[in-house]
Amino acid sequence: MLNKYPMWKNIMVMLIIAIGSFYAIPNLFGEDHAVQIVATRGAEVTASTQTTVVDLLEGQGIAVKRAELENGQLLVRVQNPEQQLIAKESIAELLGQKYTVALNLAPATPEWLEAVGGSPMKLGLDLRGGVHFLMEVDMGEAVRKMEEAKIADFRSQLREEKIRYAGIRKTPKGIAIKFRDAETVDQAENYLKTRSNDMTYTDASSGSEFMLLATMSDTYLKQIKEEALQQNITTIRNRVNELGVAEPVVQRQGAERIIVELPGVQDTARAKEILGATASIEFRMVDDKADVSAAASGRVPAGAEVYQRREGGIAVLKKEVMLTGDHITGAQPTFDEYSRPQVAINLDAKGGSIFSNVTKDNIGKPMATLFIEYKDSGTRNPDGTVKMTRIEEVISVATIQARLGRNFVITGLEHTEAQSLALLLRAGALIAPVTIVEERTIGPSLGKENIENGVQAMIWGMVVVLVFMMVYYRAFGFIANLALMANLIMVVGVMSMIPGAVLTLPGIAGMVLTVGMAVDGNVLIFERIREELLAGRSVQQAIHEGYGNAFSTIADANITTFMTALILFAVGTGAVKGFAVTLMIGIATSMFTAIVGTRSIVNAVWGGKRVKSLSI
Amino acid sequence: MLQIFSVKNTVDFLRHALPISVMSLILVIASFVSLGVQGINWGLDFTGGTVVEMEFSAPVDLSALRATMTSAEAEGAVVQNFGSSRDILVRLPVRNELKSDVQVAAVLSAAQSIDAGVIQKRVEFVGPQVGKELAEQGGLAVIVALICILIYVSFRFEWRLAAGSVAALAHDVIVTLGVFSVLQLEFDLTVLAGLLTVVGYSLNDTIVVYDRIRENFLKMRKGTPVEIVNTSITQTMSRTVITTGTTLITVIALFLKGGTMIHGFATALLLGIFVGTYSSIYVASYLAIKLGINREHMLPVEIEKEGADQPSMMP
Numbered sequence: 001m002l003n004k005y006p007m008w009k010n011i012m013v014m015l016i017i018a019i020g021s022f023y024a025i026p027n028l029f030g031e032d033h034a035v036q037i038v039a040t041r042g043a044e045v046t047a048s049t050q051t052t053v054v055d056l057l058e059g060q061g062i063a064v065k066r067a068e069l070e071n072g073q074l075l076v077r078v079q080n081p082e083q084q085l086i087a088k089e090s091i092a093e094l095l096g097q098k099y100t101v102a103l104n105l106a107p108a109t110p111e112w113l114e115a116v117g118g119s120p121m122k123l124g125l126d127l128r129g130g131v132h133f134l135m136e137v138d139m140g141e142a143v144r145k146m147e148e149a150k151i152a153d154f155r156s157q158l159r160e161e162k163i164r165y166a167g168i169r170k171t172p173k174g175i176a177i178k179f180r181d182a183e184t185v186d187q188a189e190n191y192l193k194t195r196s197n198d199m200t201y202t203d204a205s206s207g208s209e210f211m212l213l214a215t216m217s218d219t220y221l222k223q224i225k226e227e228a229l230q231q232n233i234t235t236i237r238n239r240v241n242e243l244g245v246a247e248p249v250v251q252r253q254g255a256e257r258i259i260v261e262l263p264g265v266q267d268t269a270r271a272k273e274i275l276g277a278t279a280s281i282e283f284r285m286v287d288d289k290a291d292v293s294a295a296a297s298g299r300v301p302a303g304a305e306v307y308q309r310r311e312g313g314i315a316v317l318k319k320e321v322m323l324t325g326d327h328i329t330g331a332q333p334t335f336d337e338y339s340r341p342q343v344a345i346n347l348d349a350k351g352g353s354i355f356s357n358v359t360k361d362n363i364g365k366p367m368a369t370l371f372i373e374y375k376d377s378g379t380r381n382p383d384g385t386v387k388m389t390r391i392e393e394v395i396s397v398a399t400i401q402a403r404l405g406r407n408f409v410i411t412g413l414e415h416t417e418a419q420s421l422a423l424l425l426r427a428g429a430l431i432a433p434v435t436i437v438e439e440r441t442i443g444p445s446l447g448k449e450n451i452e453n454g455v456q457a458m459i460w461g462m463v464v465v466l467v468f469m470m471v472y473y474r475a476f477g478f479i480a481n482l483a484l485m486a487n488l489i490m491v492v493g494v495m496s497m498i499p500g501a502v503l504t505l506p507g508i509a510g511m512v513l514t515v516g517m518a519v520d521g522n523v524l525i526f527e528r529i530r531e532e533l534l535a536g537r538s539v540q541q542a543i544h545e546g547y548g549n550a551f552s553t554i555a556d557a558n559i560t561t562f563m564t565a566l567i568l569f570a571v572g573t574g575a576v577k578g579f580a581v582t583l584m585i586g587i588a589t590s591m592f593t594a595i596v597g598t599r600s601i602v603n604a605v606w607g608g609k610r611v612k613s614l615s616i
Numbered sequence: 617m618l619q620i621f622s623v624k625n626t627v628d629f630l631r632h633a634l635p636i637s638v639m640s641l642i643l644v645i646a647s648f649v650s651l652g653v654q655g656i657n658w659g660l661d662f663t664g665g666t667v668v669e670m671e672f673s674a675p676v677d678l679s680a681l682r683a684t685m686t687s688a689e690a691e692g693a694v695v696q697n698f699g700s701s702r703d704i705l706v707r708l709p710v711r712n713e714l715k716s717d718v719q720v721a722a723v724l725s726a727a728q729s730i731d732a733g734v735i736q737k738r739v740e741f742v743g744p745q746v747g748k749e750l751a752e753q754g755g756l757a758v759i760v761a762l763i764c765i766l767i768y769v770s771f772r773f774e775w776r777l778a779a780g781s782v783a784a785l786a787h788d789v790i791v792t793l794g795v796f797s798v799l800q801l802e803f804d805l806t807v808l809a810g811l812l813t814v815v816g817y818s819l820n821d822t823i824v825v826y827d828r829i830r831e832n833f834l835k836m837r838k839g840t841p842v843e844i845v846n847t848s849i850t851q852t853m854s855r856t857v858i859t860t861g862t863t864l865i866t867v868i869a870l871f872l873k874g875g876t877m878i879h880g881f882a883t884a885l886l887l888g889i890f891v892g893t894y895s896s897i898y899v900a901s902y903l904a905i906k907l908g909i910n911r912e913h914m915l916p917v918e919i920e921k922e923g924a925d926q927p928s929m930m931p
Binding site: 268437440445462472512524564 | 736812872
């Protein structure tokens with residue numbers, strides 16, 4: 001018998017639509033006002049934190065709707081925005097500086113729905129407001145740092161092996177090591193090859209000049225850049241946590257860029273300051289034999305460098321760096337016994353042992369803390385990247401009184417400086433400076449407006465299309481309309497199910513467009529049925545042929561559209577990606593609802609019966 | 617039954633094919649000329665620079681606002697209405713010696729001197745390097761999309777039809793770009809997304825016609841290629857009109873109600889749907905005919921099975 005769907009097929013159709021609709025449900029519940037608590041360095045959010053917080057709030061008469069502990073972060077939901085503010089302040093006061101307490105809007109999905117993976121669609125920044133940064137890591141600086149480290153390595157390695165060299169310096173081509181004769185060049189080349197095999201060495205001697213040129217191999221360069229990017233992502237993630245933003249995004253993009261998204265943030269100046277500031281410190285010994293006034297006039301002793309002191313004057317420091325900021329694990333602003341601000345620093349194990357060795361050998365000698373910061377100079381390189389200026393300042397010189405271990409203090413700072421230095425050190429130093437190459441700030445009112453506009457466009461388009469289909473195709477039009485609505489619900493359902501999918505304004509446009517284009521499948525089928533009827537086929541045959549003949553057309557047309565959507569997804573960024581995602585999902589679901597979905601209804605109503613005419 | 621496009625007899629669409637194709641060719645050439653002469657009004661996404669969108673508490677006099685933006689930091693600012701008379705968009709070019717923050721601050725203070733209740737709705741800054749890369753990537757995307765389609769259609773149909781469809785798509789993209797260039801409409805990322813959607817949509821149309829052409833070549837024993845193509849276009853015309861209609865309705869809804877941020881996207885689609893619909897007939901199908909499409913090209917390739925012509929050995 002023609003046009004009968006087996007039971008399993010009907011059940012499958014219903015099941016798929018039911019699952020799609022089920023996962024669309026969380027979008028109906030709206031959002032709860034919540035307070036988010038994340039631990040920063042050294043602390044941990046545990047079940048006991050949760051009990052303390054809930055007890056505190058209930059003691060204040062604030063009803064806690066729900067408190068959830070997940071992935072080391074605690075989310076406490078309250079009734080309204082006023083309570084949310086009070087709750088945030090009292091929780092922050094209770095927990096202190098080791099925790100970040102932020103305001104958040106949490107989806108009000110019921111627990112039973114959440115338990116089966118139900119969650120609403122994620123909204124892009126253009127729909128909820130916030131800041132989007134695209135940051136670029138200064139790879140030139142990362143490589144420069146590595147080259148400097150290599151130069152230091154070469155010096156000590158050659159000295160160790162007692163190979164005499166006349167000088168090492170950086171050239172545009174690589175690191176040039178000068179020697180007195182050809183024999184030493186060979187000797188050095190053979191030796192260095194075994195010690196530092198990530199470099200390639202070429203004998204660049206010419207005439208009476210004997211020189212070995214060391215350049216970084218491509219794989220080594222790649223590795224340096226990769227590490228710099230990873231390290232910076234970690235650091236920026238830490239800094240974002242310090243900002244106390246709910247649900248931030250820190251993501252790599254390509255080989256040297258990082259995307260940072262801070263929903264709800266309006267104070268972009270502060271966000272930029274914290275994210276972009278590249279500060280680190282170095283500890284170096286003061287060259288106490290040097291004549292300071294001679295150094296000021298340019299006669300700097302070998303192995304030493306002159307730096308400005310923050311309080312004025314200069315300091316002559318040895319070139320050798322005793323310890324860098326990389327080993328710092330903690331930093332807190334505190335006060336000494338005279339209430340002068342200082343920063344208490346904790347080092348990691350390796351840093352601690354280096355530091356304790358160095359200070360043991362240098363008791364009674366002055367040690368300097370050099371503060372290094374990269375700042376946007378306001379000018380650009382020829383290739384369009386921002387030029388950074390390196391600012392170096394000696395912030396304190398102190399005589400080492402005793403052997404220091406993993407914990408010590410830096411003095412000589414202003415109160416606010418101590419605070420921001422502590423913040424920056426705690427969050428880790430950036431291995432290479434970053435610049436913001438793209439910044440988009442969307443105000444919360446615009447976000448709301450965008451949603452309203454999109455929804456309005458969708459309603460208008462939808463109403464006209466639905467009415468048209470009903471009038472034009474009558475009963476079949478009604479079925480197509482059911483399919484269209486099921487399709488829209490399924491797009492929402494699938495969007496909510498996919499963890500990475502984000503709804504953006506172009507995404508809403510994609511959904512609107514889906515409404516217009518999704519009827520195409522049914523139009524093709526219905527027109528075909530009409531043609532078959534006109535050609536004199538029986539009703540059952542017309543339906544059968546109509547669906548059958550239209551299928552390959554629909555498939556071909558949709559596959560090619562899907563391909564362009566896929567390409568859009570591959571090259572697009574942010575909002576455009578959001579459009580591509582909704583378009584792809586829309587194509588898949590509309591094919592299903594238009595072909596299989598309507599067929600099952602048509603079969604149920606007309607299939608397998610004696611029917612004289614169709615309402616089409 | 618209700619019918620929009622109802623004909624008993626085949627309409628000779630291709631009778632007008634030559635003049636219309638010539639017109640298409642002229643449009644393409646004109647587009648190229650305009651693209652060459654005045655180029656495209658690249659938006660912020662591609663050129664880099666800074667955009668500030670503000671909402672004033674009352675309608676603003678643009679020339680008064682412009683007059684306040686003469687300070688050095690806001691030099692070169694383009695001030696325009698954006699949606700309503702209270703919404704203002706200020707565009708600032710990339711300036712080497714100046715940071716975008718400083719420029720934005722200058723714009724905001726100028727706006728505040730006119731209206732204290734001004735709200736900053738959106739600030740976007742794109743570095744020049746990023747913009748350049750995006751433009752390259754976008755162009756590449758369109759080309760890759762066209763090549764993928766060429767391969768798919770050649771594989772599913774036939775190379776003459778594939779060439780026709782790709783020519784039609786290139787035509788749509790070029791003419792849409794041409795209109796953007798002639799009218800100097802701003803071309804940003806959403807417009808690029810719109811353009812790629814046009815590629816997808818227009819292809820949809822072409823494939824539907826092609827499918828029918830292939831079917832009719834196999835079904836109709838008589839008839840010249842021109843007649844078959846005419847029949848196919850006539851048969852699919854109802855569908856084309858309806859689908860184009862519903863899609864246009866939703867795109868018009870987007871254009872009118874979707875808000876300013878989506879305007880460029882909707883404009884590109886509106887244009888593209890018009891151009892794409894007629895190009896599927898007058899460019900894609902016509903070119904396939906000119907390339908000599910005929911019945912033999914449509915026959916499924918018969919795979920000769922080894923031993924198929926041998927008498928069966930099994931009883």
